[in-house]
Amino acid sequence: MTDETPNIAGRSALAAAEIARTLGPELVSVEAELLLKASSDWSRMSPILREKVPAGRYLPDAVVRPTTADEVAQVLRIAYEHDVPVTPRGSGTGNYGQATPFDGGLVLDLRGLDTIRVNDSGTVTAGAGAKISAIDVAARAAGRDIWIYPSTKGTTIGGFVGGGSAGTGTIEHGSTSDGFVLSLTVAPMDGSGTTFTVTGPDVLPYVHVYGVTGVIVELEIATDPARDWVAVYAAFDDWASLTGVHRSLLDLPVLPRLASADPPALVPSLPATVPLDPERYSLRVIAEASTAAEVEARVVAAGGEVVASLADYAETDKLSSMSYNHPVYHLQQAHPERTWFHMETGGRAHWEREDEVRAVYPGDVHLHLELMGTAPLAMVVADYVSEAEALAGIERLEALGLGVHSPHQWYVDRHVDLARETARTTDPKALLNPGKLVDAPPVDTRVNIGVR
Numbered sequence: 001m002t003d004e005t006p007n008i009a010g011r012s013a014l015a016a017a018e019i020a021r022t023l024g025p026e027l028v029s030v031e032a033e034l035l036l037k038a039s040s041d042w043s044r045m046s047p048i049l050r051e052k053v054p055a056g057r058y059l060p061d062a063v064v065r066p067t068t069a070d071e072v073a074q075v076l077r078i079a080y081e082h083d084v085p086v087t088p089r090g091s092g093t094g095n096y097g098q099a100t101p102f103d104g105g106l107v108l109d110l111r112g113l114d115t116i117r118v119n120d121s122g123t124v125t126a127g128a129g130a131k132i133s134a135i136d137v138a139a140r141a142a143g144r145d146i147w148i149y150p151s152t153k154g155t156t157i158g159g160f161v162g163g164g165s166a167g168t169g170t171i172e173h174g175s176t177s178d179g180f181v182l183s184l185t186v187a188p189m190d191g192s193g194t195t196f197t198v199t200g201p202d203v204l205p206y207v208h209v210y211g212v213t214g215v216i217v218e219l220e221i222a223t224d225p226a227r228d229w230v231a232v233y234a235a236f237d238d239w240a241s242l243t244g245v246h247r248s249l250l251d252l253p254v255l256p257r258l259a260s261a262d263p264p265a266l267v268p269s270l271p272a273t274v275p276l277d278p279e280r281y282s283l284r285v286i287a288e289a290s291t292a293a294e295v296e297a298r299v300v301a302a303g304g305e306v307v308a309s310l311a312d313y314a315e316t317d318k319l320s321s322m323s324y325n326h327p328v329y330h331l332q333q334a335h336p337e338r339t340w341f342h343m344e345t346g347g348r349a350h351w352e353r354e355d356e357v358r359a360v361y362p363g364d365v366h367l368h369l370e371l372m373g374t375a376p377l378a379m380v381v382a383d384y385v386s387e388a389e390a391l392a393g394i395e396r397l398e399a400l401g402l403g404v405h406s407p408h409q410w411y412v413d414r415h416v417d418l419a420r421e422t423a424r425t426t427d428p429k430a431l432l433n434p435g436k437l438v439d440a441p442p443v444d445t446r447v448n449i450g451v452r
Contacts, residue, residue: 008061008084008085008103008104008105009061009104011082011083011084012060012061012062012082012084012104012105012106013061013062014082015062015078015079015081015082015084015106016028016030016061016062016064016106018078018082019064019074019075019078022074022078023066023071023074023075026065027064027065027066027071027075028062028063028064028065029062029063029065030061030062030063034063035059035060035061035062035063035107036055036056036059037092038060038063038089038092038099038101038107038109039055039056039058039059039060039099039100039101039107040053040055040056040092040097040099040100041089041092041093041094041095041096041097041098041099041100042092042093042094042095042329043094043095043096043097043100043410045095045325045328045329045332045342045407046095046096046341046342046407046408047339047340047341047384048341048387048390048408049096049097049408049410053097053100053410058100058101058102058104059101059104060087060101060104060105060106060107061104061105061106062106062107063106063107063109064106064107064108064109065109065111065112066108066110066112066113067112067113068113069113069127069185069187069195069217069218070195072108072110072113072187072195072215072217073187073192073193073194073195073217074193075106075108076187076188076189076193076215077191077192077193079105079106079189079431080189080190080191080429080431081191083429083431084105084106084431085101085103085104085105085106085431085432085433085434086105086106086107086108086189086215086431086432086433087099087100087101087105087106087107087108087211087432087433087434088107088108088110088158088162088211088215088216088432088433089107089108089109089110089159090110090111090128090129090155090156090158090159090160090162091111091131091152091154091155091156091159092159093150093152093154093155093159094159094163094164095325095407096163096407096409096410097410098162098163098210098410098433098436099163099210100410100435102434102435103434103435105431108215110127110128110129110156110158110159110215110217111129111156112129113127113128113129113130113158113217113218114126114127114129114130114131114134115127115130115218116130116134116135116138118138118139118141118142118144119220122142122144122223122225123182123220123221123222123223124138124139124144124146124220124221124223125218125219125220126157126218126219126221127157127158127217127218128156128157128158128159128162128215128216128217128218128219129156129158130156130157130158131153131154131155131156131157132146132149132150132153132154132155132156132157132160133153133154135157135221136149136153139223139226140226140313143225143226144223144224144225144226145169145223145224145225145226145227146169146221146222146223147169147172147173147179147180147221147222147223147224148166148167148168148169148170148173148174148175148176148180149167149168149169149320150164150166150167150168150324151167151168151320151321151322151323151324151325151326152321152326153317153320153321157219157221158216158217158219160176161176161180161181161184161206161207161208161216161219161221162206162207162208162209162210162211162216163208163210164176164208165177165208165414166324166372166377167320167323167324168257168258168286168320168323169257169258170258170370170371170372170373171249171250171255171256171257171258171259171371171372171373172255172257173222174373175208176207176208177204177207177208177414177415179222180221180222181203181207181219181220181221181222182199182200182203182220182221182222183197183198183199183200183203183219183220184197184198184199184203184206184216184218184219184220185197185216185217185218185219186198186206186213186214186215186216186217186426187214187215187217188214188425188426188427189214189215189426189427189429189431189432190425190426190427190428195217204415204418205415205418205419205421205422206422207414207415208412208414208415209412209414209415209419209437210410210412210433210436210437211432211433212412212419212423212427212432212433212436212437213419213422213423213426213427213432214422214426214427214432215432227254227288227289228288228289228311229257229286229287229288229289229313229316230286230287230288230289230292230309230310230311230316231284231285231286231308231309231310231312231315231316231318231319232284232285232286232287232292232295232296232299232306232308232309232310233272233274233276233282233283233284233306233307233308233309233310233319234282234283234284234285234296234299234304234305234306234307235276235277235280235281235282235283235304235305235307236280236281236283236299236302236303236304236305237280237281237303237304238281239263239281239354241281241302241303241304242261242281242283242302242304243261243350243351243354243369243376244302245283245295245298245299245302245304246259246261246283246351246369246371246376247351247376248298249285249295249298249371250371250374252287252288252291252294252295253290253291254288254290254291255288256285256286256287256288256291256295256371257286257287257288257316257320258284258285258286258316258319258320258323258370258371259283259284259285259286259370259371260282260283260284260285260319260322260323260327260368260369260370261281261282261283261284261368261369261370262281262282262327262366262368262369263281263366263367264278264279264280264281265364265366266282266327266330266331266366266368266381267280267281267282268334269327269330269331269333269334269335270282270322270327270330271321271322271330272284272318272319272322273310273315273318274307274308274310275307276307277307280305283299283304284319284322284323286316286319286320289311292309292311296309323370324370324377324379325342325379325407327368327379327381328340328342328368328379328381331381338383338384339383339384340381340382340383340384341361341381341382341383341384341385341390342379342380342381342382342407343379343380343382343390343393343394343397343404343406343407344377344378344379344380344404344405344406344407345357345377345378345379345380345397345402345403345404345405346372346375346376346377346378346402346403346405347375347376347400347401347402347403348375348376348401349400349401349402350367350369350376350378350402351376353400354367356400357378357380357397357400357402358380360380360393360396360397360400361380361382361383361385361389361393362382362383362385362389363382363383364382364383365380365381365382366380366381366382367379367380367381368381380393380397390406390408394406410435410436411435411436411437411438412436412437412438416437419437420437423437
């Protein structure tokens with residue numbers, strides 16, 4: 001680069017001007033408040049990321065808001081020609097800083113791509129910016145259930161597939177990598193100004209990789225025939241009774257859509273629509289209607305109490321909104337005077353060695369449980385710990401046989417080699433979401449993160 005070559009901000013200004021001139025001025029904004037809003041997500045749930053990537057530290061030079069796949073392709077072509085980085089985003093409900101524009105450039109707001117179509121085969125085809133709540137409404141009206149959706153149902157489908165993983169429906173259908181995505185239309189960052197479609201296993205390089213291999217513009221996702229679901233609330237006096245019922249749900253003739261469990265310390269902050277006893281353990285299940293009576297019977301047989309059983313689909317949505325990361329969020333909101341830290345873990349030790357799991361971190365430690373596949377997933381919630389303590393905790397959790405995903409980092413951590421190989425063709429200048437596709441970090445950097 002010579003002294004006369006514009007820096008990223010200068011190149012971004014040139015690209016933004018060309019986009020406005022070519023595609024329309026309404027697509028481009030440099031308004032300060034929007035730049036700030038588009039530069040961050042829910043990574044503030046992590047006290048570590050809150051310190052490392054606070055809102056406003058990394059700002060884009062412009063926000064571009066296309067409404068069609070062709071406009072996305074043309075924006076990427078123009079940005080490629082000007083060597084401008086592009087960070088795609090949806091609603092910004094991710095928790096890991098995936099949408100932070102580390103190198104400035106353009107943020108590509110995809111919410112305008114919000115078309116939804118239920119196909120004759122029963123699958124759903126949607127634009128990347130379509131909200132999952134709207135997709136679910138369209139699918140249910142056509143007699144279909146989408147396989148899985150996150151606890152934040154206002155998430156866009158592109159954001160969920162590009163950055164999410166699991167949610168309501170995971171017990172039966174696994175993660176976003178397990179057949180949920182049938183096909184993707186992708187705009188590459190290769191200067192071509194085109195899109196292409198991949199199907200079957202060829203979708204994997206684009207799932208949960210934060211847009212580093214190409215910008216998803218349209219998706220086809222799997223559905224089932226719609227079922228009747230019941231929101232079941234139960235309360236227990238002890239952890240063993242609760243977890244005994246929790247683990248037994250895996251042998252129901254129809255698997256639940258969701259099964260969440262919390263200790264008394266987390267219960268008071270949950271925004272339930274039914275009264276929850278703050279001194280008892282809470283179990284919340286989205287059960288298929290024909291199994292609801294059996295779930296209730298198991299609760300009673302274990303010494304628990306059925307608090308409510310609500311045969312209302314809207315109530316199942318409300319129950320779902322208290323799953324996965326959301327109890328951590330509600331705890332943070334209820335007790336802003338304390339700094340809460342959490343780690344995402346999976347494995348049977350949550351059922352069988354709860355005291356040892358809780359002893360990993362000092363102070364008050366609580367477990368929020370979900371069912372995921374054949375084992376529980378947990379948010380291990382603790383008072384704030386140092387990065388060194390967090391790292392040591394990862395090693396101790398793994399020693400208990402638990403899988404660990406740190407919510408305190410932003411790099412691609414699935415299909416990494418496949419993503420890197422794909423990006424050589426689809427993003428040869430490494431302009432898509434810079435800083436997210438890195439060499440596999442050594443163990444001692446999983447929490448001690450930093451921007452390259």
